[in-house]
Amino acid sequence: xxxxxxxxxxxxxxxxxxxxxxxxxxxxxxxxxxxxxxxxxxxxxxxxxxxxxxxxxxxxxxxxxxxxxxxxxxxxxxxxxxxxxxxxxxxxxxxxxxxxxxxxxxxxxxxxxxxxxxxxxxxxxxxxxxxxxxxxxxxxxxxxxxxxxxxxxxxxxxxxxxxxxxxxxxxxxxxxxxxxxxxxxxxxxxxxxxxxxxxxxxxxxxxxxxxxxxxxxxxxxxxxxxxxxxxxxxxxxxxxxxxxxxxxxxxxxxxxxxxxxxxxxxxxxxxxxxxxxxxxxxxxxxxxxxxxx
DNA sequence: GGTAGACCTGGACGC
DNA sequence: GCGTCCAGGTCTACC
Numbered sequence: 001x002x003x004x005x006x007x008x009x010x011x012x013x014x015x016x017x018x019x020x021x022x023x024x025x026x027x028x029x030x031x032x033x034x035x036x037x038x039x040x041x042x043x044x045x046x047x048x049x050x051x052x053x054x055x056x057x058x059x060x061x062x063x064x065x066x067x068x069x070x071x072x073x074x075x076x077x078x079x080x081x082x083x084x085x086x087x088x089x090x091x092x093x094x095x096x097x098x099x100x101x102x103x104x105x106x107x108x109x110x111x112x113x114x115x116x117x118x119x120x121x122x123x124x125x126x127x128x129x130x131x132x133x134x135x136x137x138x139x140x141x142x143x144x145x146x147x148x149x150x151x152x153x154x155x156x157x158x159x160x161x162x163x164x165x166x167x168x169x170x171x172x173x174x175x176x177x178x179x180x181x182x183x184x185x186x187x188x189x190x191x192x193x194x195x196x197x198x199x200x201x202x203x204x205x206x207x208x209x210x211x212x213x214x215x216x217x218x219x220x221x222x223x224x225x226x227x228x229x230x231x232x233x234x235x236x237x238x239x240x241x242x243x244x245x246x247x248x249x250x251x252x253x254x255x256x257x258x259x260x261x262x263x264x265x266x267x268x269x270x271x272x273x274x275x276x277x278x279x280x281x282x283x284x285x286x287x288x289x290x291x292x293x
Numbered sequence: 294g295g296t297a298g299a300c301c302t303g304g305a306c307g308c
Numbered sequence: 309g310c311g312t313c314c315a316g317g318t319c320t321a322c323c
Contacts, residue, residue, distance in 0.1 A: 132317040137302060183301035188318090227318045248316065 006059040007086035012110035013055035026146040042161035085113040102288045111286045120203040122162045128225040144180045168193035188225030213242045241281030
């Protein structure tokens with residue numbers, strides 16, 4: 001089956017795909033230039049399918065070798081629309097960005113969208129896996145999770161969907177620690193999966209929540225393993241850019257950009273983008289940094 | 294509210 | 309090849 005979805009202009013498929021490191025994390029597959037994005041997904045029915053997305057005019061082409069019934073097609077449409085944030089209007093951000101040379105590129109390059117996973121559960125788990133480790137460690141832990149707990153694609157077991165909360169919840173801390181190699185994050189991931197499975201935490205509700213960003217941030221911070229950086233990263237994924245995901249990279253870049261390489265803390269990163277208000281996170285994310293090397 | 298130390302792993306480095 | 313050190317955010321205990 002194949003169909004197309006129209007995006008709110010301006011839209012650049014590669015810009016979304018390459019908006020951050022998520023594209024390197026299973027079940028995502030892509031190419032260097034981001035001209036296609038493939039991933040294996042488990043639908044609500046439990047069925048596992050593989051999808052390939054490519055640019056198509058002012059939107060995206062969705063392709064799968066599988067036939068989809070109307071309900072499945074509806075779910076895939078919603079999933080892809082969410083992942084690529086195709087309906088979002090960035091005109092207010094672009095209007096402000098036009099006055100800043102370091103962001104002069106954002107409108108012409110259709111920057112602003114941040115690649116999302118099919119579910120917020122997947123994005124929360126992946127975000128926790130980015131904390132306190134090198135990027136290689138993040139990729140390794142995520143690969144282990146997918147390979148050990150993800151449902152395989154019928155006919156090609158090398159492709160697996162991201163694990164459901166139920167699949168992880170059925171595991172235990174020792175397995176996650178010693179086999180999946182999640183280290184001290186194991187109890188955090190297990191607790192998250194069990195809270196979602198038990199219905200105590202409805203993460204997916206946050207995707208459409210209208211509550212103010214500071215309140216939403218508090219809810220995210222209540223998840224074990226999610227601190228200031230992780231919460232801000234998740235808010236960015238949720239389309240809220242009021243906070244900056246300040247990590248060591250952010251401090252390094254701000255240090256080089258404005259402090260002549262002298263060490264800086266989170267306060268200086270905040271101060272650097274204080275004037276961007278609700279667009280603070282996007283201004284930081286798409287800033288045209290001087291190369292510190 | 295602020296701070297110190299622990300958490301876990303892999304990579305870099307010195308021997 | 310082995311041992312040591314360090315980087316990377318968050319949590320908890322303590323002040």
